[in-house]
Amino acid sequence: MSNRQSIELTDDQIDFGMREALAQARIAGSVGEVPIGAVVMHEGQIVGRGYNLREHAQDATLHAEIMAISEANHTLKTWRLSDCQLFVTIEPCPMCSGAIINARVGAVYFGARDPKAGTVRSLYQLLEDGRFNHQVEVHEGIMAEAASGLMQTFFKAIRLGRGKPKPRQH
C-alpha cells in the first residue's frame, strides 16, 4: 500500500516551512535544549509546532516532531496527516520517523542529516520502506547549513563550558 502524496509545494512554501522549523529550533536552544525544531504544514498554513523539550520536561518522548504531529492532530481533529508536510531541522530519529509513518504524513522536508541516529537516510530509510502501510515523500538538505549551524554553536558552547552539559538529544 503506497500512500505517497504528490502535493507540490512552491519554493516560497518550502522556505516558509523550514524558516518556521528553524525558529522552533532556536527556542529550544535558547532554553538550553538541543536546538531541533519542527512544524507541520497544511495547505500552506502551520498547524503544528514543536521543539525539543526533553530536559525541561524530563520526558524522553518530547522531540520536536512528536510535539508538532500531536499539535497538528489536535488542530485538524484527525490523526491522519496525509495531506500535510512536516519540516524538521535535523533528520528524524527512529521514534520520530515512526510517528511520521503512523500519522501518514505526506512529505518530510529536513535540513541536515544525523549520522548517529537518523533513520530517514543515514542509518535506515524507514520512511520509504514499502513493507509499512505508508510511505513518505522525502526531501533533504533544506537550509541544512542553518540547521547544522545551530547544532554546532550549541555543542561548541557546551564544550567551552558556557552551556549546561546536556547529552545529545538522539
Added chain:
Amino acid sequence: MSNRQSIELTDDQIDFGMREALAQARIAGSVGEVPIGAVVMHEGQIVGRGYNLREHAQDATLHAEIMAISEANHTLKTWRLSDCQLFVTIEPCPMCSGAIINARVGAVYFGARDPKAGTVRSLYQLLEDGRFNHQVEVHEGIMAEAASGLMQTFFKAIRLGRGKPKPRQH
C-alpha cells in the same frame, strides 16, 4: 556504547508486568481501540501505564508504549529509564521502538510479534542495533497467546460488524 542492563526479574515479576499490560490492552479494547497495552516497571512497581488511544484522541502518537514511557518519566522525574522494564502486549512499531531507545529503557518484554509493523524482531531489530547509543535487552513471547487472542477477538468482531471498523493501529 552498550547500556544493556542486567537486572534479573523473577518469574512472578514478569507475570505481574505482563498481566498489567494485558489489563491495559483490555481497557483499549473495551472502548473500541485496537487492544494493545503497556506498562513500565521500576523495582517491581508499575510506574507508567498506557493503552492505545489513537482513535479517541485522534492523535497518531498515542500508542500504549508512548503513554507508559511518558508517565514513567513523570513518575520518576527523569527521562532516563535504564533501570526500568517495559512490558507490552504486541511487538512495538518504529515509533515505540524509538521511544524505548530514547528513554534508555533497560529491557523490553513483549507478547506476540507484529509481522506487519514490528521493529523489535519482525521487520527490523532496532532495539539491538549497536549503532544507536543505547541497546535494549529483549524478551519475547510472554503470554503471547493472551495478547494475540485479544487482537483476534477484536478484529473478528469488526469483521462481523459488531465493532466500529477501525484501521489497524500500526
